Amino acid sequence: MWWLWPVVGVAIGYLVASRFGLSIQKCVAGGLLLGPLMVAVLFLHTDSPAREPVTCSYCGQGIIKLARVCPHCGAILVSGW
Numbered sequence: 001m002w003w004l005w006p007v008v009g010v011a012i013g014y015l016v017a018s019r020f021g022l023s024i025q026k027c028v029a030g031g032l033l034l035g036p037l038m039v040a041v042l043f044l045h046t047d048s049p050a051r052e053p054v055t056c057s058y059c060g061q062g063i064i065k066l067a068r069v070c071p072h073c074g075a076i077l078v079s080g081w
């Protein structure tokens with residue numbers, strides 16, 4: 001199953017590039033070199049601004065900034081706050 005390494009690497013590289021708006025060539029090349037280790041890049045990028053934690057103004061629980069509905073109390077959140 002040695003061929004899975006570059007295939008998974010390229011797939012993850014492409015995923016990372018499209019998800020975070022990075023250069024697809026660079027990410028695919030990085031995926032080829034790092035293989036599944038590119039998964040680590042996904043986790044390192046989880047602290048990007050879109051996922052920065054915010055607090056629900058209704059229940060006070062931590063939620064991600066992209067959330068439109070609070071997963072804790074179900075309140076509908078207005079975007080852009």
Ligand SMILES: [Zn+2]
Nearest residue numbers: 056059070073
């Ligand atoms: Zn809430």
